[in-house]
Amino acid sequence: LISTVRSALRGRLRQYQMRKSQQQLRESEQRFKSLFEHHPDGIFVRDLSGKLISGNKAIEEITGYTIEELQQEAVPTLAMPEEVGLAPKEFAKTSDGNPKKFRTSSVRKDGSTVEMELAYLPLIINGEITGMHGIARDVTQARNYERRIEHLANHDVLTGLPNRLLLTDRLQQAIDQSRRNGTQTGVLFLDLNRFKQVNDSLGHDLGDLLLEKIASRLKHLVRESDTVARLGGDEFVLVLADLDSIETMAAVAEKVLESVAAPISLAGHELNITTSIGGSVFPKDGHDVATLLKHADLAMYQAKELGSASFRFYDPAMNIKILERLLTESALRRALEKNEFTIYYQPRVCTTHRSIIGVEALVRWKHPEKGLIAPADFIPLAEEIGMISQLGEWVLRTACVQNQAWQNAGLPPIKMAVNLSAQQLHSSGIEKTVASALESSGLNAQYLELEITETSLMQDIDSSYQTLLDIRNTGVSISIDDFGTGYSSLSHIKRLPLNTLKIDKSFIRDIASDRNDAAIVGATIAMARHMDLKVVAEGVTAPAQVRFLMEHACHEMQGYLFSPPLPAAEMGIMLRQGLSRGYEYIGESVLAMW
Ligand code: C2E
Ligand code: MG
Ligand code: MG
Numbered sequence: 001l002i003s004t005v006r007s008a009l010r011g012r013l014r015q016y017q018m019r020k021s022q023q024q025l026r027e028s029e030q031r032f033k034s035l036f037e038h039h040p041d042g043i044f045v046r047d048l049s050g051k052l053i054s055g056n057k058a059i060e061e062i063t064g065y066t067i068e069e070l071q072q073e074a075v076p077t078l079a080m081p082e083e084v085g086l087a088p089k090e091f092a093k094t095s096d097g098n099p100k101k102f103r104t105s106s107v108r109k110d111g112s113t114v115e116m117e118l119a120y121l122p123l124i125i126n127g128e129i130t131g132m133h134g135i136a137r138d139v140t141q142a143r144n145y146e147r148r149i150e151h152l153a154n155h156d157v158l159t160g161l162p163n164r165l166l167l168t169d170r171l172q173q174a175i176d177q178s179r180r181n182g183t184q185t186g187v188l189f190l191d192l193n194r195f196k197q198v199n200d201s202l203g204h205d206l207g208d209l210l211l212e213k214i215a216s217r218l219k220h221l222v223r224e225s226d227t228v229a230r231l232g233g234d235e236f237v238l239v240l241a242d243l244d245s246i247e248t249m250a251a252v253a254e255k256v257l258e259s260v261a262a263p264i265s266l267a268g269h270e271l272n273i274t275t276s277i278g279g280s281v282f283p284k285d286g287h288d289v290a291t292l293l294k295h296a297d298l299a300m301y302q303a304k305e306l307g308s309a310s311f312r313f314y315d316p317a318m319n320i321k322i323l324e325r326l327l328t329e330s331a332l333r334r335a336l337e338k339n340e341f342t343i344y345y346q347p348r349v350c351t352t353h354r355s356i357i358g359v360e361a362l363v364r365w366k367h368p369e370k371g372l373i374a375p376a377d378f379i380p381l382a383e384e385i386g387m388i389s390q391l392g393e394w395v396l397r398t399a400c401v402q403n404q405a406w407q408n409a410g411l412p413p414i415k416m417a418v419n420l421s422a423q424q425l426h427s428s429g430i431e432k433t434v435a436s437a438l439e440s441s442g443l444n445a446q447y448l449e450l451e452i453t454e455t456s457l458m459q460d461i462d463s464s465y466q467t468l469l470d471i472r473n474t475g476v477s478i479s480i481d482d483f484g485t486g487y488s489s490l491s492h493i494k495r496l497p498l499n500t501l502k503i504d505k506s507f508i509r510d511i512a513s514d515r516n517d518a519a520i521v522g523a524t525i526a527m528a529r530h531m532d533l534k535v536v537a538e539g540v541t542a543p544a545q546v547r548f549l550m551e552h553a554c555h556e557m558q559g560y561l562f563s564p565p566l567p568a569a570e571m572g573i574m575l576r577q578g579l580s581r582g583y584e585y586i587g588e589s590v591l592a593m594w
Pocket of ligand 1: 361362363374375420482558565
């Protein structure tokens with residue numbers, strides 16, 4: 001009996017266990033089914049021939065098609081494993097249980113594009129591969145975002161053109177392609193001329209518009225396979241891929257010059273802007289991105305020197321010359337903060353009273369290696385690189401302080417003449433700078449004179465007029481420097497609010513021997529006096545010139561005969577003595593006329 005009961009119980013237990021495991025199986029099946037149905041990723045199953053067996057709700061949402069529609073062969077929405085480069089069967093064999101992932105995009109039922117990250121993994125039943133599971137994730141939004149970031153990182157915001165980063169990439173690709181095809185790659189480096197002035201005078205908004213217009217012109221000039229990039233500021237680079245000849249490149253450069261130079265109308269202004277272009281060619285001028293860009297840049301510098309709207313190919317010979325210039329340029333930029341400038345003073349003497357009634361401030365650069373450099377050797381560069389206003393302001397302030405210091409030391413008050421460059425004259429706010437230099441030094445306006453060369457005055461006579469008038473109204477005098485070297489006539493300058501006219505030294509040199517020069521200088525003095533202008537003769541070196549100038553009643557003289565420009569301390573001593581050294585050499589006959 002006991003054994004019967006035991007076996008019955010065992011049978012019950014087995015039944016119970018079986019029911020229990022069946023129930024467990026059902027539950028586990030339901031769990032998987034629910035995971036399959038509710039998973040946010042699209043999940044589907046294909047058989048070994050690639051036929052779609054089933055799919056979940058998410059796959060319908062991602063594709064816009066129902067499972068039944070997806071099962072029809074005509075609907076190409078879900079990528080097949082062929083896209084990984086393998087037929088479904090083979091895929092299943094090789095994948096060896098490992099999922100294969102790839103990115104794909106397809107068209108939704110509504111026609112829009114969906115981007116997916118797809119993974120295929122083998123479906124293994126009883127140790128046999130019987131099909132594939134596919135898992136699809138919609139990454140459209142994420143990809144769009146990525147693309148936007150990528151675009152921002154690789155493009156210039158203003159013009160939408162590729163930036164330096166993408167340019168580097170494209171140029172590298174073009175070089176590789178040329179290497180394979182045995183062709184050349186051309187690099188054109190553009191820098192707009194006088195863009196800074198346009199930007200300063202019209203404002204940055206119009207400056208930006210101008211850059212956009214130029215960018216769009218450049219884009220239309222080149223082939224689809226070429227690249228137009230903006231490096232920033234007013235610098236652009238064109239990459240001409242797979243060039244057949246250098247002549248083609250020169251022709252493109254010509255087209256670019258012309259296209260940029262065509263008038264641009266912006267907000268009611270008609271603008272004319274030009275560009276300078278330098279070109280380098282792979283493989284002749286360099287084998288890598290950095291060298292090609294550097295050489296095109298150097299060639300551009302040389303094009304600038306040729307004048308507006310020029311194109312220049314890179315030439316290795318110019319390398320050293322331009323590098324030297326670049327070195328000077330960077331040294332000059334730092335010279336101001338390193339306190340390397342100094343001012344020399346040259347006396348102006350009164351023809352009638354023989355006394356020093358003024359000095360001219362002449363700047364020098366104490367170069368740490370090259371010694372004292374004359375202004376002719378760095379002022380033009382300072383103008384070109386846009387630092388003349390800063391330098392000029394330093395000279396103005398220092399000269400005013402010096403003049404006041406002499407007065408404070410009890411020396412008879414004299415006039416300080418300071419040279420102004422064209423850029424300073426035409427920059428806005430020059431009146432304020434002058435007023436501030438006077439105020440901070442404590443110098444009275446009557447002891448300051450600004451010298452402006454004839455040429456810079458004539459650059460823009462109307463705007464000069466108002467500026468000069470404003471300055472003159474503060475009590476500061478204005479003189480026209482190097483008179484005779486420009487092409488103005490006395491009638492021209494009659495309109496301007498001037499006090500003094502300085503006759504250029506080239507006319508003074510031969511007044512004692514050349515009848516033409518004598519006639520010109522004689523007439524100039526007479527007419528200037530008639531216009532109530534004070535006349536100063538520059539570059540007086542000989543007693544014979546002094547005699548001539550006295551006879552023609554020239555007011556003042558300046559030149560090596562009286563004194564070369566001197567450092568402040570030496571000039572101070574000369575002012576204390578009251579006479580310049582040169583008088584010793586003038587001779588009895590001239591002195592007798594005084
Ligand atoms: P500038 O204003 O006409 O100055 C007179 C120049 O003639 C000075 O040359 C002076 O040293 C030189 N000189 C004076 N007497 C004689 C003479 O008897 N014979 C000869 N052959 N030359 C004489 P420097 O100092 O080399 O200056 C050259 C030019 O540089 C100046 O011509 C002026 O245009 C410019 N410059 C000098 N300092 C400044 C400055 O602070 N700002 C600006 N913008 N220009 C300056
Ligand atoms: Mg001068
Ligand atoms: Mg002069």
